[in-house]
Amino acid sequence: MITIVAHRGWSGAAPENTMAAFKLALTEPDIAIIELDVHLSKDGVPVVIHDHTLDRTTSGTGRVKDCTLEDLRELDAGSWFAPEFSEERIPTLEEVLQLAKGRCMLHVELKTMGNVYEGIEEKVINLIHRHGVKDQVVLSSFDHHSMKRANEIDPSIKAGLIFLGNPTLLIDQLHYTGATSVSMHYYFVTHELVNEMKELEIDLGVWTVDDSDTLASIVEQYPDIRITTNYPDRLLRIARQGSVRF
Template sequence: MAFTQIFAHRGSAGTHPENTMSSFKEAEKAGADGIELDVQLSKDGEVVVIHDETLDRTTNGKGFVKDFTLEELKKLDASYKFNTFFKKPRIPSFREVCEWLKTNELLCNVELKNGVFPYPQLEEKVIALVREFGLENRIIISSFNHYSIVYCFQLAPEIEIAPLYSEGLFMPWIYAQSIRGKAIHPNQRAAPDEIVVSSMENGIAVRPYTVNKKEDMIRLFNIGCSAIITDYPKKALELRKQTNE
């Protein structure tokens, strides 16, 4: 049976404040194969790691990410719904995450959050950091904005791209090949067994999101799905071990 990789969605988002260093470090500690994170631009053009376009849900700030400088964003408490008894987690810059990735072997799926606001130069800035830290072979760039990932491929054909999508797509492996993607990242509801298997048979990896339920994990492990993206990497690793025994 093929080995299914486990990507920690926004880090170990089920147990730690999402998209923070504590969440990413927990994923590493659990033994995940990779992490998934989201990037946007601050007011002063820095690449920052946060999912929503607004600060309201995951921090004690209010307003749009794009209206605050990196320094201002760094002052916010990003502990989200988790009570942290120690140091309050902060919004990391993508540079910080790249520095940390140099200390381990984790893969990293970078989702460009440029569907609502078309952040100028987001693609160039992400690629420049990936190249600066020599992470080209460990990064996958994904987005629901497929124009953006095609542009990334044109800028940096050595970095893998993968389209994100949430509805059923006809023969998605053909679409992925047409935009030079090596993988697809479908919502798990748009990833029935036959689509997963056919995609992999046609040389396209499949990494469904967000796979949190035990029965969904087991189904995907049993068909040897390329990877799953989950909020609970520790739980997924335990289940993968049991399924592969």
């Protein structure tokens, strides 16, 4: 069964990590998961943006961590994508949790590294509990120590490890961190890995696949995998033409 993940919302059709992209993804019932990225503002509020800096996707400059929430709220987070999105702002994680509650799973990637956002795990977990969505959320990060901390704070909230390359001692890493989910670049996925993760009941996914031919190849080879894409419409079309189950 293919699981479709809308990367940073439906970011092929709306500016990434904005309410517009999340609302669009929620209009398609066969999108199972929305992925988003979280940093902390200067005053400690979890905010949704991918980069550590503001320059690429907003009208601002500098680092996210150096701006208060009030500062961030003044920035245009949509015009870079298209003029009609000029009213989009950087959302807070709380706003996204409220929007998606009862509607869609969320993969929340913590964009921390080292101690750049000390306490981010506890702040995010507190929000998850406040809004009663712990069964809807999987936390994830390239910083695997962050996932270990998250699991120690609350092991009832699922944690996932993200990899760029081909990890060694993967099972040991999962046990050490308490993670039950793995996300990696599709280059490194093999049938052996898929079968091993399935036996261990570890959720396995690939990121970020946008090319239609590559999407079709993955669907054909690995019909039971989680696929993250900026263009859910392309994956939906391929899956429906092939009568793939969602």
